[in-house]
Amino acid sequence: MTQIPAHRIEEIRNRFDILEVVSSHIELKKAGRNYLGLCPFHPEKSPSFTVSPEKQLFHCFGCQAGGNLFTFIMQLEGLSFPEAVRSLARRAGIELDDGPSSPAEQRKASMRALLLKANTAARDYYQDLLWHTRAGQEARAYLLQRGLNEQTVKSFKLGYAPSGWNNLTKELERHGFDGELGLKAGLLASKSANNYYDIFRERVIFPIENGQGETIGFGGRLLKEGDPRYLNTPETVLFTKGDVLYGLAQALPAIRRNKEVLLVEGYLDVVLLHQHELNNTVAPLGTALTTKQVSLLRGRVEKITLLFDGDAGGEKAALRSLDILEKEGCRLAVAILPAGKDPADVVTTGGASLLKREYLENAAAMLDYRLRALKKNFNLQKEDERLAYWQKARVLIARSNESVEQHAQLKKIAKEIGTSLEVLRGDLEKIIQGYPEKTVKVQTKEKENGKLPPRGLMEKELISCLLQYPRFAPEIWRDVPPSDFKHSPYREIAERLHDFSRQGESVNTAALLSYFSDRDTHKLIIDISFGSRPADETTAQKTVKGCLKRIKALRWADEREQLIKSLSESEKREDISSKLRRIQELKNWEEELYRSGEGESSDG
Secondary structure, eight states: OOSSOHHHHHHHHHTSOHHHHHHTTSOOEEETTEEEEOOSSSOOSSOOEEEETTTTEEEETTTOOEEOHHHHHHHHHTOOHHHHHHHHHHHHTOOOOSOOSSHHHHHHHHHHHHHHHHHHHHHHHHHHHHHHSSTTHHHHHHHHHTTOOHHHHHHTTOEEEOSSSSHHHHHHHHTTOOHHHHHHTTSEEEEETTEEEESOOSEEEEEEEOTTSOEEEEEEEESSSOSOSEEEOOOOSSOOGGGOOBTHHHHHHHHHHHSEEEEOSOHHHHHHHHHTTOTTEEBOTTSOOOHHHHHTTTTTOSEEEEOOOBSHHHHHHHHHHHHHHTTSOSEEEEOOOOBTOOHHHHHHHHHHHHIIIIIITTOEEHHHHHHHHHHTTSOTTSHHHHHHHHHHHHHHHHHOOOHHHHHHHHHHHHHHHTOOHHHHHHHHHHHHHTSOOSSOOOOOOOOGGGTSOHHHHHHHHHHHHHHHOGGGHHHHHHHSOGGGOOSHHHHHHHHHHHHHHHTTOOOOHHHHHTTOOSHHHHHHHHHHHHSSOOSSHHHHHHHHHHHHHHHHHHHHHHHHHHHHHHHTTOOSHHHHHHHHHHHHHHHHHHHHHHHHSSOTTOOO
């Protein structure tokens, strides 16, 4: 449990509407009393992600993710519960003076804050060198030559790292950061103990920000000939290259507005396209697109256009990216640039209008692009290679869910390889019949009910009824106080719900979740809240009475069993007689309980 006081957690939660927060990340549409969208936590083509403004909860019926506002931020940004609370507190302008919940967490938070300060100092230093030193003139000339204006350079906080081995090292020391911290931040390297040197030298610097606008790393573009031309911060506590999209913080408003994203390869491509008002452009930091990077876009976009360099490397990167993106359920297209050209070249020479007119508006659909790339590997003048091309092409066509696109590609290939359309269609049907399901199967979690003993099932039922109808609290706590709950997670949940009742607080799932920091308990509470529930209050009342009755019977049966086992250990006749009377009394109560129908008269 976090040490942040419960009332502060509730204050933070009540500052936000979960619908507003989730809507800033994914597209939601009203569906009755709730809102529906594509889940940001797993690939899906049909929306199964539900947000309930009334309950202040979210739940995905596909991957079973669910929770309140804090849970959403935890899962989306990979934060612990205290980190998610503090992140939202910062957004709400709420000061939290108390520290993290454990020494280890405190050390982690302290180190993260120091690394962010070191990165900010380095970013400001690089910017100052670019604009206010003679050494930065060459870098400014390069940026101007590439077509960037001063406003764009400042907007993206670009800078310059000069030649020399310890310029930044000294600057960090001036700010009170030693070489070891610079090493942990990925700003410095070390050949031996206490011998540190700058990683970035003679490079244009591109600060890399996370979704909160914090500088977590840097990319550097070499001004002179050399290798590597581009260099990224090594992996640190703050920065993992495959988890970040460059330009996402700047692109999010346009992405939310247009529901589209342009995916390019390089830093300069992003910056120049933003300058030309293509503000929905991001890049995967010069590496192959990763599933984590795709998750940053999931649920936010309806269309993704790949705008990669027009060379073999760009084509290879596009095909790899399509393999990752095809499960996402949005439209995919690839804009094909001339060989040797990148997006930055096109907008510099012809502006955004040329890029849109010649390339974006003529972008190839995913299947068309894959088939074009495949065809380059075959000489269609030879019969055996025409057959080999079709055998590969039919697999790609069979994977498509678009029948119109399938038909169009079949017609094209029939002409290319000189075979009738009917023959190709018949052959394709055989492939499709044996092909795995093209729709993404919904992941179903194993039913917990199959694992729980009867007592656990009843405890779960009582919590479910109590969450839906808090008025049953006095009746439940009178017969089964929280200490009588035998299963640990349910007992902890019951204790918190009992506290709500004693303190006169309203019982609701969103508030309950705020008192637990571990994800397993969050998942359990959501499962109870969204699982099978009584259809109405009358049914719930019958369920409560039935559960209380059975729990009483099980409690008496357990006591009888223990007494029977202890008889052999009793030596005194009085003890044996007393135990036998109690055994008979418990048996009579149990029989009376089942005869009575409700059992209110029993006082065990």
